[in-house]
Amino acid sequence: MNELRVENITKSFKISKKQQKNSKSNVDRIVALQDFSASFKEGEIYGLLGPNGAGKTTALRIIASLIKADSGEIYFNDKNIYDEIYFYRKKVGFLTSELKLDDFFTPDYTFTYMSRLYGLSEEETKANKEKLFNRFGISAFKDVKIHDLSTGMKQKVSLAISLCNNPDVIIFDEPTNGLDIVASKDVEDYLLDLKKENKIIIISTHIFSIIEKLCDRVAIILKGKKVLEGELKEVTKDKSLDNVFFDLYYKEQGHEEY
Amino acid sequence: MKNIKTIFLKELKRYFTEPRMLAALYLPGIIIFLVYSLMGKFVTSAFSPTSQIPQDYTYRIVATNNNVTSDSTAPLLFENLNQYIALSEKTNKTDYHYISLDEVDEYKDAIKDHQYDVLVVFEDKFDESIYQEGSEKKVNISLFYDGSSQNATYLYTLLSSLLTESYTNYTVNLENGAFIDANLSTENYTFKNVMSFVIPLVTISLLFSTVISICPEAIAGEKERGTLASLLMTPIKRSELALGKISALTLISLTSGTVSFLGLIFSLPSLYGTDASIGIIFSAGSFIMLLLLMITSLILFVTLGLLISTFAKSIKEAGSYLTPLMTILMISAVIPFAIDMSNIGFAFIPLLNIVSSMNLIITESNLASIVPYLAVTVSINIIFSGLLVFLSAKMFNNENIMFQR
Known part of the structure; x- marks a missing residue:
């Protein structure tokens, strides 16, 4: 049984002189994430909720090993991920809804290329490709250059390629951002399918309905700090999720409860 | 990998x-x-043009005479040059002056003074060596000209190109295994x-x-x-x-x-x-x-x-x-x-x-x-x-x- 755990991760970024000048501040570093801890289990969707700039993407990038935390540790099945980083990266799929494809290649070539970098055999690649391309209706367009695909199809291709390694841990930053309603429904359904396949799924969003529809547990992040975490039902109790969020948000801002 | x-x-x-x-x-x-x-x-038309070479110009060639007995039995290179000029330029002429190998240095100065356009130095016993069948030894021909002279530069390039048509087993401007500069000009430009x-x-x-x-x-x-x-x-x-x-x-x-x-x-x-x-x-x-x-x-x-x-x-x-x-x-x-x-x-x-x-x-x-x-x-x-x-x-x-x- 796979388990992922993060302990007290903190991350700050250096602010350039130009940014300091623009914000009229002398502070040369900004804390993007502070003392963030959480554990993620198989067959569960964990949601990070927060406004833009709260630190959600930073948290996901650190968990995905794309960037390193200043302090704190991440454990996959009780082993520090940086002890066996290439093994961990084989197990992780990091997705964003932003388009991240080279227009010049076809979906078929890009999928094969990425699968090779993940060290998958030709047979594994073929099987994964067939499964994902059929699931997202890409098969008919697999030999068309990405440049010539519709925006919706590009988004589906991007999603399929991000999952080419059949990852055990799926980290999805803003899963439906910029997607049309049909693609959004596809993604939501697919995340629920992956949950049934016992994957560890972590998503970030600022859309309450996504959390309510998909997540088993939720954490609210404000200004880099986790201010609330729990089972969705426990967190909301008799209130709606947006009420819970804005209570915390205005409290953080120093306003009266709304 | x-x-x-x-x-x-x-x-x-x-x-x-x-x-x-x-x-x-x-x-x-x-x-x-x-x-x-x-x-x-x-x-090149600004530097060594045939178009700027005056009509009825006589190319002045000075050559070592160690391979010829008289003007009438000129080496093949010069026969080819004469034919080329007769066919392509018609009005221009050639004038050959033969010297001994001992006089080469003296005539290099004459090239610099623009008294002649090109100096051709055939290796000693050139005639015997160049036509000797089966010989692997290459025979050297050195050409000297003044690069600041348009006429000389043109004639030099023309002679260089005619060398391949005239001989097979030869080297150009090679002296003791090292190449020597053909351009004697002291002018930079x-x-x-x-x-x-x-x-x-x-x-x-x-x-x-x-x-x-x-x-x-x-x-x-x-x-x-x-x-x-x-x-x-x-x-x-x-x-x-x-x-x-x-x-x-x-x-x-x-x-x-x-x-x-x-x-x-x-x-x-x-x-x-x-x-x-x-x-x-x-x-x-x-x-x-x-x-x-x-x-x-x-x-x-x-x-x-x-x-x-x-x-x-x-x-x-x-x-x-x-x-x-x-x-x-x-x-x-x-x-x-x-x-x-x-x-x-x-x-x-x-x-x-x-x-x-x-x-x-x-x-x-x-x-x-x-x-x-x-x-x-x-x-x-x-x-x-x-x-x-x-x-x-x-x-x-x-x-x-x-x-x-």
């Missing part, structure tokens, strides 16, 4: 199958050929000097323009599209990613550089305003030196371009860093024209040494004398390329450069 190969093959596919990229890679070579051919047509200024300037500009076309796309393009993050998420070492890209772009640039080199070589006869074969204008040694210099310089340019592409956050930013570099290179291409850079100390200055080496290969007849200079330049190119690859790989591990800027 497997990952480097995967990235290498993907990059090759990227560049070799896209028409825009192919144009950026191979057009410079074609442009070099066309521009130099045209330049030859127009520029000769055709070859002009070319030694123009060729490095245009060649380096075109080679660097290839780098500007392909390097920003390689890493900064991936950053801009957001595909770099996907690559960095894969279980490959970041140094593998850097090496895969660098090796592919170096190969791509090398093919581009080879086309540029061929464009340069095949345009030389036009550039020098002669029908002479390329081998007469440039020796095999010069070719090898130029090729070696161009290849190592290109690798240096590519690694420099990749370092900048890795540092920049967008294609536009990478381009804006590379353009001033090209300007610096173009300025450095002009420096050897004003300053004598033949001192080996200059070979240790990166980038500038490329221009000065190219300049020396074109102007220096005694190629053996510039081997150390070229060796230093090539070594500096390789050392700096290695250093730049190392820095690029380091940058791949710097998340501030890769993501946050």
